[in-house]
Amino acid sequence: MALLEVKDLHTSFFTDAGEVKAVNGVSFNLDRGQTLGIVGESGSGKSVTVYSIMQILAPAGKIVSGSVKLDGQELVGAGEKVMRDVRGNKISIIFQDPMTSLNPTYTIGHQLIEAITLHTSRNRQQAWERAVEMLRLVNINDPEKRMKQYPFEFSGGMRQRIMIAMALACEPDILVADEPTTALDVTIQAQILELMQKLQKEMGMAIIMITHDLGVVAQLCDEIVVMYAGSYCERGTAEDIFYNPKHEYTKGLLRSIPTTGSRGQKLQPITGTPIDLLNLPEGCPFAPRCDAAMKICIHKAPENMPVGGIHKASCWMNVKAQMEADLAAAEAAREAERAEAARRATPAGIVDDITREVEAELAAEAKAHAEGGEA
Numbered sequence: 001m002a003l004l005e006v007k008d009l010h011t012s013f014f015t016d017a018g019e020v021k022a023v024n025g026v027s028f029n030l031d032r033g034q035t036l037g038i039v040g041e042s043g044s045g046k047s048v049t050v051y052s053i054m055q056i057l058a059p060a061g062k063i064v065s066g067s068v069k070l071d072g073q074e075l076v077g078a079g080e081k082v083m084r085d086v087r088g089n090k091i092s093i094i095f096q097d098p099m100t101s102l103n104p105t106y107t108i109g110h111q112l113i114e115a116i117t118l119h120t121s122r123n124r125q126q127a128w129e130r131a132v133e134m135l136r137l138v139n140i141n142d143p144e145k146r147m148k149q150y151p152f153e154f155s156g157g158m159r160q161r162i163m164i165a166m167a168l169a170c171e172p173d174i175l176v177a178d179e180p181t182t183a184l185d186v187t188i189q190a191q192i193l194e195l196m197q198k199l200q201k202e203m204g205m206a207i208i209m210i211t212h213d214l215g216v217v218a219q220l221c222d223e224i225v226v227m228y229a230g231s232y233c234e235r236g237t238a239e240d241i242f243y244n245p246k247h248e249y250t251k252g253l254l255r256s257i258p259t260t261g262s263r264g265q266k267l268q269p270i271t272g273t274p275i276d277l278l279n280l281p282e283g284c285p286f287a288p289r290c291d292a293a294m295k296i297c298i299h300k301a302p303e304n305m306p307v308g309g310i311h312k313a314s315c316w317m318n319v320k321a322q323m324e325a326d327l328a329a330a331e332a333a334r335e336a337e338r339a340e341a342a343r344r345a346t347p348a349g350i351v352d353d354i355t356r357e358v359e360a361e362l363a364a365e366a367k368a369h370a371e372g373g374e375a
Contacts, residue, residue, distance in 0.1 A: 001071075001072060002029035002030060002031050003030055003031055003032045003070070003071060003173060003174065003206055004029065004030040004053070004068075004069070004070055004174060004206070005029050005030075005067070005068070005069040006026060006027055006028050006029070006049075006053065006066070006067070006068050007027050007066060007067040007068075007069075008025050008026075008027055008065065008066045008067065009023055009025070009026045009027070009049065009052060009053075009063070009065075009066035009067070009068065010023060010024060010025060010063070010064040010065045010066050011023035011045075011048055011049075011052045011057070011061060011062065011063050011064065011066075012061070012062060012064050013057075013058070013060045013061045013062075014060055014062065015060055017278060018278050019278070020277045020278055021230055021277055021280055022045050022048040022061070022230050022277060023045045023048050023049050023052060023230050023231075024045075024229070024230040024231040024280070025066075025231050026045070026049050026066075026225075026227070026230075026231060026232055027232075028223075028225055028232070028235065030174065030206050030208065031206065032173070032204065032205075032206055033200070033204055033205070033206060034206050034207075034222050034223065035200070035206070035207040035208075035209060035220055035221045035222050035223075036206070036207070036208050036209070036221060036222070036223050036224070036225065037209045037210075037211065037216075037217040037220065037221030037223070037224045037225070037238075038050075038208065038209070038210045038211075038224075038225045038227060039211060039212060039214060039217055039224060039225070039226055039227070039253070040212065040226060040227035040228055041212060041228075041270075041274065042212070042274075043274050043277075044227040044228050044229065044230070044274070045227050045229070045230040045231070046210045046227055047178055047179075047210060048061070048230075049227070050093070050176045050178065050208060050210060052068070053068050053075070053091070053176075054083070054086070054087055054091055054093065054176070055075070055080075055083050056087070056093075063076055070086065070090060070091070070173075070174075071090075071173075087119075088115065088118065088119035088170050088172065089119050089120075089170050089172060090172055090173050090174065091172055091173070091174045091175075091176060092166075092167035092168065092170065092172040092174070092175055092176065093167060093175075093176040093177075093178060094160070094163050094164055094167050094175070094176070094177045094178065094180045095163065095178050095180075096178050096179040096180065096182050097182075098151075098156065098159035098160045098162065098163045099151065099156070099159060101163055102151040102159060102162065102163070103151070104150065104151050104152060105150075106150075107147065107148055107149060107150055108135075108146060108147055108148075108149055108150070108151065108154075108162055109128070109131060109146075109147030109148060111166065112127075112131035112134065112135075112147070112162075112165065112166055112169065113127040113128055113131055115166050115169060115170070116130050116131060116169050116170065119170045120170055128147070130169060131143075131147060131165075131169065132144055132147060134165035134166075134168060134169050135147070135161075135162070135165050137165065137168075137199070138161040138162070138164050138165045138195060138199075139161065139195065140158065140161055140162070140165070156184055156188065157184055157188035157191065157192065160180060160181075160184065160188075160192055161192070161195070163180075164180075164192075164195065164196070164199070168199060168203065168205075171203060171205075172205060173205060173206065174205060174206045174207070174208065175196075175200075175205050175206070175207050175208070176207075176208045176210070177196065177207060177208065177209050177210065178210045179210055179211050179212070180192060180196075181193065181211075181213070181216060182211075182213075189216075193216065193219060193220055196220070197220065207220075209221055214242075214253060214254070214257055215257075217238065217241075218238060218242060221238055222237065222238065223235070223236070223237055223238070223310070224236065224237070224238055224240075224241045226241065226247065226249065226250050226253070228249050228274075228285060228286055229274065229275050229277065229280065229285035229286070230277060230280075231285070231314070232304075232314075233247045233249050233250065233286065233313065233314050233315070234246060234247040234249075234250045234311075234312070234313040234314070234315075235304075235310070235311070235312050235313075236307075236309070236310060236311035236312065236313075237309075237310065237311070240308070240309070240310075240311040242254070244308075244311070246307045246311065246313035246315060246317075246318055247286075247313045247314065247315045248286060248290045248291070248292050248315060248317065249270070249286045249290075250313075252268075252270040252289075253270070255267075255268040256268060256269050256270060270289055271289055272288055272289035273289075275288065281298070282299060282300070282301065283296075283297050283298045283299050283300055283301055284297045284298075284301055284302055284314075284315070284316065285301075292317055294316060294320070296316055297316050301314075302314045302315055302316045302318075302319065305318050305319060305322075
């Protein structure tokens with residue numbers, strides 16, 4: 001059984017303008033020790049998906065349908081009391097901007113101790129010791145002194161390390177990282193990713209990495225979910241997604257990445273703008289921006305189609321490719337039948353058939369004679 005099972009999750013925000021369908025039928029599993037990447041452009045539903053899992057949605061947000069199971073326990077409809085035990089203890093989150101996540105009026109020590117005492121049975125002294133231990137674990141020097149400092153006294157990378165320490169202080173089963181390196185420079189970004197990998201090995205936790213940076217995903221993730229317009233358009237291993245993409249949106253994302261071989265060439269952005277989630281089309285949501293769109297793409301949404309192993313994609317191009325392959329195979333079979341019929345019609349073919357029949361009869365008689373002798 002998977003550690004986390006999300007099945008057909010639908011989340012909407014009910015506003016004065018209407019229902020915003022932010023998450024539409026997202027499904028995935030997460031095993032212990034696995035790293036799952038959720039990628040897509042802004043507004044694709046990445047963060048809302050995990051906020052739905054943790055049930056930390058804005059007041060206008062609501063899980064409309066679907067199932068979220070943690071270690072077999074259903075979380076949808078479980079109630080706030082159950083979720084208070086889940087948050088921090090079993091699932092923790094690192095938000096995108098640590099400066100807005102940390103309270104500027106309290107010391108780092110106060111905020112760490114508060115999180116630890118809220119979710120564990122440790123007293124204040126034990127919580128202090130655990131906080132110091134966690135700061136040391138995330139490579140913050142002189143942690144006893146740092147406990148008495150305020151967030152503004154730390155750099156962006158240091159603040160993100162503090163957020164990681166806070167998230168891991170209660171040893172959760174799952175760590176959600178919501179674009180944790182977006183506001184950091186490349187050098188600090190690499191250090192944070194390396195730290196997360198190190199802590200994952202030491203603590204055995206699973207990680208959900210939310211990002212729009214495909215480089216981060218390639219470095220860190222075992223499995224990837226590509227989201228667009230609130231639903232996942234492709235899902236597979238990192239190797240599947242990067243070397244054998246099967247959705248036109250995924251291909252567009254990969255084409256927009258600068259590479260060493262594209263120096264001096266213009267990048268190929270995905271044209272158009274994201275669709276309005278208040279008015280989702282009846283067909284594929286990516287069809288208005290897709291260069292390969294067909295008529296059926298506009299009028300009917302594709303289903304998630306297996307394309308090998310755990311690799312799935314919801315794209316009519318895969319259905320078309322499969323139909324073309326089936327037609328080619330059927331034509332090849334008919335051609336083989338015609339060739340065989342033509343061969344049999346020749347004198348040589350007739351002789352070959354008679355010879356095979358005689359040999360078969362002789363072999364049958366020899367077998368019967370041998371069996372009679374043994375009896």
